[in-house]
Amino acid sequence: MRDVSIIGIGQTEVAEHWDRSLRHLAGDAVLAAMQNAGVETADALYVGNMLSGLLTGQEHLGALIADFVGLRGIEAVKVEAACGSGAAALRLGYAAVAGGLHDVVIVAGVEKMTDTVNAETTTGLVMAADADYESIHGLTFVSINALLMRRYMHEYGVGHADFAPFSVNAHRNAVGNPYAMFRRPITVEQFGRARMISDPINLLDSSGIGDGAAAVVLVPASMAKEYTNGRAVRILASSMATDAVAVHDRPDPLWLSAVEASAFKAYQQAGVGPRDIDLFELHDAFTIMSALSLEASGFAERGRGVWLAEAGEITREGRIPICTMGGLKARGHPVGATGIYQIVEVVQQLRGKAGVNQIGNARLGMAQNIGGSGATVITHILEAEA
Amino acid sequence: MSIPRHWRLQNQRYSMVGEVCNACGAKLFPPRDVCPECSKPAYEPYRFSGNGKVYSYSTVYQAPSGYEAFVPYTVALVKLDEGPLVSAQLTDVDGEEVEIGMPVEMVTRKLREEGEDGLIVYGYKFRRLLREEAA
Numbered sequence: 395m396r397d398v399s400i401i402g403i404g405q406t407e408v409a410e411h412w413d414r415s416l417r418h419l420a421g422d423a424v425l426a427a428m429q430n431a432g433v434e435t436a437d438a439l440y441v442g443n444m445l446s447g448l449l450t451g452q453e454h455l456g457a458l459i460a461d462f463v464g465l466r467g468i469e470a471v472k473v474e475a476a477c478g479s480g481a482a483a484l485r486l487g488y489a490a491v492a493g494g495l496h497d498v499v500i501v502a503g504v505e506k507m508t509d510t511v512n513a514e515t516t517t518g519l520v521m522a523a524d525a526d527y528e529s530i531h532g533l534t535f536v537s538i539n540a541l542l543m544r545r546y547m548h549e550y551g552v553g554h555a556d557f558a559p560f561s562v563n564a565h566r567n568a569v570g571n572p573y574a575m576f577r578r579p580i581t582v583e584q585f586g587r588a589r590m591i592s593d594p595i596n597l598l599d600s601s602g603i604g605d606g607a608a609a610v611v612l613v614p615a616s617m618a619k620e621y622t623n624g625r626a627v628r629i630l631a632s633s634m635a636t637d638a639v640a641v642h643d644r645p646d647p648l649w650l651s652a653v654e655a656s657a658f659k660a661y662q663q664a665g666v667g668p669r670d671i672d673l674f675e676l677h678d679a680f681t682i683m684s685a686l687s688l689e690a691s692g693f694a695e696r697g698r699g700v701w702l703a704e705a706g707e708i709t710r711e712g713r714i715p716i717c718t719m720g721g722l723k724a725r726g727h728p729v730g731a732t733g734i735y736q737i738v739e740v741v742q743q744l745r746g747k748a749g750v751n752q753i754g755n756a757r758l759g760m761a762q763n764i765g766g767s768g769a770t771v772i773t774h775i776l777e778a779e780a
Numbered sequence: 781m782s783i784p785r786h787w788r789l790q791n792q793r794y795s796m797v798g799e800v801c802n803a804c805g806a807k808l809f810p811p812r813d814v815c816p817e818c819s820k821p822a823y824e825p826y827r828f829s830g831n832g833k834v835y836s837y838s839t840v841y842q843a844p845s846g847y848e849a850f851v852p853y854t855v856a857l858v859k860l861d862e863g864p865l866v867s868a869q870l871t872d873v874d875g876e877e878v879e880i881g882m883p884v885e886m887v888t889r890k891l892r893e894e895g896e897d898g899l900i901v902y903g904y905k906f907r908r909l910l911r912e913e914a915a
């Protein structure tokens with residue numbers, strides 16, 4: 395196995411890009427990452443995407459995007475793991491470079507979500523759940539998370555307002571990120587008053603749906619010095635774990651066992667523990683997922699995730715800053731692209747290029763991308779190279 | 781949404797037929813042929829009573845295609861008396877009066893509006909238990 399480094403990053407603003415098609419968005423991110431890395435070609439392209447078939451009638455994104463960015467002929471394929479598609483694609487790219495199959499690999503994530511009306515997008519997102527035993531009963535993706543949130547509030551005696559710090563933190567951090575979808579702060583009062591979607595989850599518990607694409611360029615760490623454009627960042631750990639797709643098939647729904655398995659495998663690979671992590675880009679699709687992820691990843695005791703947030707420990711000044719560029723909540727959640735946005739943001743932090751959002755002395759960053767309500771979990775730990 | 785896809789689930793949708801593991805006795809719904817408790821084969825059909833308690837619930841205000849006419853409707857995780865959790869809608873009940881722990885029983889109802897294929901899908905929902913059994 396070879397060590398793997400990220401030498402280039404690229405991203406588009408998360409927004410309603412009515413003037414840009416899926417291939418243009420992907421192309422913008424890939425070309426920006428290639429320029430940032432200082433590479434003119436690549437051996438392979440892996441594309442994370444969830445919904446292109448349903449929402450835009452386009453599958454076969456590997457070949458489509460490789461050709462579109464001038465890389466016709468290379469190995470290229472789409473990777474799908476619901477909202478975890480982006481990091482799942484990165485994991486394949488990592489394996490290809492680490493295993494010696496390829497030297498220069500581009501991994502992109504792209505999603506085009508705003509060409510369709512709400513009900514169709516809602517139908518698309520619930521494809522991450524169990525079609526025969528969840529979706530057919532009218533469960534939406536939001537309502538599956540709402541079932542977890544209601545039970546969490548019941549078992550641990552917390553109120554809806556106790557989740558406010560997650561959204562307030564995400565919006566505060568998005569203000570300084572020019573690529574974020576919602577660059578304005580919100581108050582606790584606004585959080586409490588937001589429109590209900592599937593109670594207890596309201597609009598400000600939920601990540602923003604938008605169009606977007608992000609990309610990274612990987613090479614063996616031994617080759618990273620040949621590229622001088624950006625400071626390289628080492629991938630110290632890459633791990634994936636799975637759980638039952640349907641929440642009802644899990645013996646303990648409030649414990650995300652695939653988060654735990656994925657995070658602790660990653661800690662072991664990297665030879666570190668939760669206390670060594672300087673920032674954590676977690677999968678805050680809903681506020682409840684932030685709490686459950688912090689707990690199963692070892693940052694808070696069971697049932698104490700909301701209190702970590704309440705104590706201010708998740709802010710840029712806190713013990714474990716999360717969503718440092720806005721997170722899914724406020725940077726936006728173009729589902730299949732999200733996992734790569736998280737990686738791009740950790741690289742920005744570790745390079746010291748996060749602008750006003752810079753975390754001081756950031757050396758180790760963790761990114762965790764979740765497919766569905768916890769069924770596929772991919773965790774990466776990155777380290778700034780000296 | 782094709783007709784065979786729903787037809788082959790009729791025993792589950794209408795009668796809540798799952799499976800029981802002959803190796804460890806775990807009762808499984810939905811049926812899955814391999815026991816998640818002990819990883820042994822589990823093919824023996826088992827018909828659930830349809831009784832259970834609300835484990836969690838949520839009222840949906842933004843529905844997917846095919847469910848818009850039901851909004852707002854209440855979905856739940858129901859803990860069946862035999863063990864498994866099941867996802868379903870609650871029916872004949874106002875979302876306001878539902879609470880965690882409420883005893884419920886299975887009934888058969890229309891699950892979704894008629895689709896483009898003219899198909900109406902029926903299956904289980906749960907309502908508040910009408911007669912509390914002495915137990």
Ligand SMILES: [Zn+2]
Pocket residue numbers: 801802803804805806815816817818819820
């Ligand atoms: Zn068994």
